[in-house]
Amino acid sequence: MKLSTRTRYGIRAMVELAGNFGQGPLQIKAIGSSQEISVKYLEQLMTILKSGGFIRSIRGARGGYILARPPEQIRLDEIFIALEGSISPAECIEEGGNCARAADCVTRVLWLEVQKAMIAVLQSYTLKDLAEKVKNRHDKLDYAI
Numbered sequence: 001m002k003l004s005t006r007t008r009y010g011i012r013a014m015v016e017l018a019g020n021f022g023q024g025p026l027q028i029k030a031i032g033s034s035q036e037i038s039v040k041y042l043e044q045l046m047t048i049l050k051s052g053g054f055i056r057s058i059r060g061a062r063g064g065y066i067l068a069r070p071p072e073q074i075r076l077d078e079i080f081i082a083l084e085g086s087i088s089p090a091e092c093i094e095e096g097g098n099c100a101r102a103a104d105c106v107t108r109v110l111w112l113e114v115q116k117a118m119i120a121v122l123q124s125y126t127l128k129d130l131a132e133k134v135k136n137r138h139d140k141l142d143y144a145i
Contacts, residue, residue, distance in 0.1 A: 001089050009037045010045045010083040011076065011130075017055065018071035018127035019134055025057075025064030045083070052082035071131055077122035087122065089114045 012035045020026050028046065032039045046065060049055045056068045067074065080087055090111040092099040102108055 004084060005041075006045065006048075007080060007083045009035070009041065010049060011079055013037065013042060013045060014049065014054065014067075014074070014079055014127055015130045015134060017065060017067050018074075018131035021067055021071050021131070025062070025066045027064040031065070048083060049079070052079075054079060054082065067127070071127035074127045075123055076125045076127070076130075077119060079127075080122050087115060087118050089118070 013031050016031050016035055017026060028039055028042055031037070032042045035042075037045075046055065046057070050057060050065075053068055054074060055065050057063065057065055077087065086094055088094045088111075090108070092102055092105070092108055093111050093115055099105065099108070
């Protein structure tokens with residue numbers, strides 16, 4: 001299973017905002033440049049994230065985007081669901097998903113286990129956790145010759 005670029009890029013943009021939390025808004029060009037995401041595509045993602053209540057936009061010359069809540073209060077499963085729609089590797093386990101074989105399908109049980117594992121991992125991380133990983137990675141860089 002591959003994650004969509006919407007989810008991958010959306011979470012990267014949110015991690016960028018989390019790393020800047022409390023330092024004022026970030027302009028979309030800065031986020032796009034830092035994360036190597038086109039501004040046009042990023043604008044679409046920001047609309048989704050804003051309507052999900054994860055970010056706020058600030059207008060004006062020094063405007064941009066900020067997190068709507070502190071990074072430690074935003075779990076990755078919330079962002080994933082806002083961007084992807086569900087955490088489901090197969091349609092048959094989604095709410096309302098019907099399959100004539102569901103009652104005795106062995107693979108359906110497997111997909112349910114995969115879904116539970118994905119949810120558990122995504123719920124165990126917040127934006128703060130990922131922002132700290134980024135910070136620690138940059139703190140450990142050594143350019144000595």
